[in-house]
Structure formats: structure tokens, C-alpha cells
Amino acid sequence: MQGSKMILCGHCGNRAIVHLRAEGTKNGEVPDYSGKYDGQTIIYWRILECASCGEPTLEQTRVEYYIESNTPFLAEVVPESYGQTTLLYPRDKPPLTNLPKTIEKRYIDTLGSKDVSPSAFAVLAGKTLEAVCNYPRVAQRDNSKQATLRKSVDKRGESL
Numbered sequence: 090m091q092g093s094k095m096i097l098c099g100h101c102g103n104r105a106i107v108h109l110r111a112e113g114t115k116n117g118e119v120p121d122y123s124g125k126y127d128g129q130t131i132i133y134w135r136i137l138e139c140a141s142c143g144e145p146t147l148e149q150t151r152v153e154y155y156i157e158s159n160t161p162f163l164a165e166v167v168p169e170s171y172g173q174t175t176l177l178y179p180r181d182k183p184p185l186t187n188l189p190k191t192i193e194k195r196y197i198d199t200l201g202s203k204d205v206s207p208s209a210f211a212v213l214a215g216k217t218l219e220a221v222c223n224y225p226r227v228a229q230r231d232n233s234k235q236a237t238l239r240k241s242v243d244k245r246g247e248s249l
């Protein structure tokens with residue numbers, strides 16, 4: 090891998106450049122180019138530092154090496170199969186499940202605006218909370234708490 094690349098950072102949520110800080114393999118294995126092994130599998134681990142937030146990401150790639158023989162006399166060990174790179178840390182945050190449809194739609198819209206515009210994100214977050222407050226079961230439960238929450242949301246909206 091090159092020294093840096095672009096990923097979607099699991100810490101700050103930005104599409105950001107990450108710099109390679111360390112690389113190793115499981116059990117410290119290295120590719121054997123002697124031609125003794127066909128189908129050697131090596132697991133590579135890489136630690137990447139996000140240029141935006143400075144937090145570390147750990148990713149894993151599985152590479153299989155096979156002997157490629159062009160003639161009976163010429164055999165070369167080559168990395169044949171680059172497996173998909175998987176993210177070991179940070180793990181994806183589990184999405185909220187079983188939300189009422191009206192709340193879920195606004196929540197997803199809010200998350201989608203996170204990288205686009207901070208003010209749009211704040212407005213949509215407010216609309217999501219409004220949908221929570223207006224949801225029938227919440228609205229029936231406690232009107233004073235709902236009013237307090239609504240005032241709090243309104244104040245935050247004004248300060249942006």
C-alpha cells in the first residue's frame with residue numbers, strides 16, 4: 090500500500106486522507122518466493138492515522154500467493170488474490186432499529202447531511218427530535234417534559 094489514501098473515517102465520519110503508520114502480518118509471516126509453497130495465505134494488518142481527527146483505524150487484507158508457471162522451467166510466485174480489505178477497528182456503529190417510519194426517515198436524512206452542511210445537519214436534527222416529540226406515544230406520555238425538550242431544541246437552533 091502507498092503511504093496514504095482516502096477512506097470514510099469511522100471516528101469523525103469524514104471522507105478523509107489517512108496516513109499509513111504501521112504494517113504487519115499475522116504470525117509475522119512473509120511471502121515465500123522460493124516456489125516451495127503454492128497457495129500461501131498472508132493476512133496483512135495496517136494502522137492508519139486520520140488526517141482529519143488523528144484517530145487510528147485498523148484494517149485487514151487477506152492475500153493469497155500462488156505459483157504461476159509459464160513454462161515447466163520458469164515458475165514465479167505471485168500474489169494472485171487480493172481479498173477485500175476489511176475494517177477491524179473502529180467497528181461500524183449499529184444503526185438504530187425499529188424506529189417508527191416517520192422518525193426513521195428524518196433520522197436517515199439527518200445522518201446523510203452530516204458531511205454536507207453543519208447548519209443543514211442542525212436543522213434536520215431538530216426536525217428529527219420534533220418527529221420524536223410528535224410521535225403519538227411520546228406526545229401522550231408527558232407534555233411538560235416534551236415542552237422542555239422542545240424549548241431546548243429551539244434554543245440550540247437559534248444559537249446556530
Ligand SMILES: [Zn+2]
Pocket residue numbers: 098099100101102103105139140141142143144
Ligand atoms: Zn477521522
